[in-house]
Amino acid sequence: MARQLRPVDLEFVESAPLRLVFSAHLTASPQALYAALADDVAGWPAWFTAVTAARPVDDGAGREIRLKGGTVFTETVLAREPDIRYAYRVDQTNAPGLRALLEEWRIAPTPTGSRVQWTFAADGPGPLRIVLRLGRPGLGRAFKDAMRNLDRRLDRSSG
Template sequence: MARRLRPVGIEFIESAPVRLVFARETSASPERVFHALAEDVPGWAEWFSAVKLARPARDGAGREIRLRGGGRLEETVLVTKAPEVYAYRVDVTNAPGVRALAEEWRLAPSGTGTHVQWTFAADGTAPFRLVLTLARAGLGRAFRDAVTSLDRRLAAR
């Protein structure tokens, strides 16, 4: 059952009750990584294994995401500052227990590549917050695998 979440702004990334932050280096430039994140939304299904379908919505102001396992998300893009920041919040989801959710991707030059930092910021019921905290290692692995896959994809182009 889809539920509407509390609308949050970009400040939620820093103030959320649960903040999971992960980082990884890529060989691709910040411009190429930003393009893959913000402009090639359907491409997410090619490099982020948890994503089954991704498509822009509302003329690029939002995204529709389908996750493997049945998760569904309707999102609003909060920030697109090329090539440094891409952030969005979840407006509607079928995930239980979540009240607010936003994600931010920060990109910075690193040698000849990019330092990619992903912040997963959330609020929800006490059981949801506990599960999310326990899932930290799995989310970190999913992020690392996704960025590695994205880097390979960009190198092949």
């Protein structure tokens, strides 16, 4: 059953009780990277293997994301800054323990492509925060694999 989470704003990315930050370099341009993140929501399962289904809702103001294992997130997009930042908060989920969750993707140009930084900002009871911290290496691997897959996908589509 889906539970309502606490609504948070963009400042939560800095003030959350738990912040997990990951970064990667991609050869894709900031424009291509942003388009894949923000404009092609339905394409996420093709490169982020933890995502089994993704669709924009409310004319793109929100998203519905389904993960392997059955977790579902209903989200509100909070920031759409082309080629710079894409952020959303989770409004409802069936994941236990979460009180608030916001994810932010920051993009910066580099001489050879883009640098992307993903911040996973969460709040929940102490035991959940411990589990998430312990799960950081796995989440980091999932992020690195997703970015490698996305870079390959974008390279194929531009070539």
